[in-house]
Amino acid sequence: MARAKQFVSVMLAIAVVVLFCIAPSSVKAEKPIVLGCPLSTAFLYGWDAERGIRLAVEEINAAGGVKVGGVKRPFKVELMDTRDLEPGVPVSEALLVVEKLILEKGADFLLGGPVRSEAALAAMPLLSKYKKISIVSTGVLSPKYSAMVAKNYDKYKYCFRIHGEAKWLVGEILACFKELKQKYGLNKILVMVQDVAHARGAGKVISKVAAKKGFDVLGMEVVPTGTSDFSMGLLKAKRGGAQILNIWMDMPESSILLKQWYQMRIKALPFGSTLAAAEQPGFWKATEGKGEYTLCNVVNAGNAPSEATPWTMKFYRAYTKR
Known part of the structure; x- marks a missing residue:
């Protein structure tokens, strides 16, 4: 009996050693899957993507991670600022960030950006070179992105984009124009765009x-990224009797445009396609309430509450709570 008790004690001791020494080391040995996120973090299309990515990773890791080859592995986020939405920053800056994420941070996948179309297009050969799958989830509205994949699939098969592109938005906007004309008789349009690829196109x-x-159509005014004076285009709208001011801008300075529109008493409905100022929670405060009549055609379901998919409201509620 004593020997039996001694045997049980020894086995319990061994079990404790196994639990406290072997099990933790085996858990720690599970290598995380590194998500490299090249984002322009000072801008809406960068910081909102970062928040969404981190929220998703936290939820997945809390549930045990993802199963790879029968083993549960966690995700790890490595984020670097591309600054590609900032005025005057060359595309090469974003390319350096993409390469650093791959070579220095050991990214297994690229997620989020680069955000600016020009930077994302330039990064495609890098993704092909290093054979890294990239999932663009913010910005990059140029139709050229998917066109390049279609034209040279074997080279660019690593490049994915989960949202729409500029030509889709054009169709939606024209449908809205038609309704505004039928219901309210609005027929005169001035187009104001930011001097970047997707907006010009x-x-x-x-x-x-x-x-x-x-x-x-009274014309198209092109304004440089980072400008703080939109008066020339607004004067053209006023003198021409514009009834719709179609705006395509992803820069935060678009809030200044709406303030000037109010101050100059422009009798034209501000209708944004991509309109950064109106796509974020601080819009009312940033425009001091002067953007009351602004319309904005958002790109992705999730920007505004909707039942687009079973996951849309789930994400929206979790993001809001966060």
Whole structure:
């Protein structure tokens, strides 16, 4: 009996050693899957993507991670600022960040950005070179992104984008124009765009197609990224009797545009396609209530509450709570 008790005690001691020494080391040995996130963190399309990514990773890791080859592995977020939405920052800065995430941070996947279309397009050969899957989830509205994948699939098969592109938005905006014309008689349009690829391209298409559909298009004003004075374009809208001011800008300075629109008493409905100022919670405060009549056609379900998919409201509620 004594020997039996002694045997049990020894086995318990061994079990304790196994639990406290072997098990923890085996858990720690599970290598995390590194998500490299190249984002322009000072801007809406960077920091909101970062928050969403971190929220998702926390939820997944709390549930035990993801199963790979029968083993549960956690995610690890490595984020670096590309600054690609900032005025005057060359595309090469974003490319350096992408390469650093791969070579220095050991990214297994790229997620989020780069955000600016020009930077994302330039990064595609890098992703091919290092054979890293990239999932763009913010910005990058240029149709050229998917066109490059379609044209050279074997080279760019690593590049994914989960949201829409500029030409989709153009179709939605023109449908809204039609309704505004039918219901309220709004027919005169001035297009104001930021001097970046997706906005210039979309502005040209909107101007051309709207004119063909019978709208009176007064022209297209192109403004540089980071500008703080929109008065020239607004004066053109005022003098031309514009009824719709179609805005395509991803810069935060678009809030200044709306303040000037109010101060100059422009009798045109501000209608944003991509309109950074109106896409964030601080919009009312930033415009001091002067953007009351602003319309904005958001790109992704989730920007505003909707039942687009079973996951849309789940994410929205979790993000709001956070």
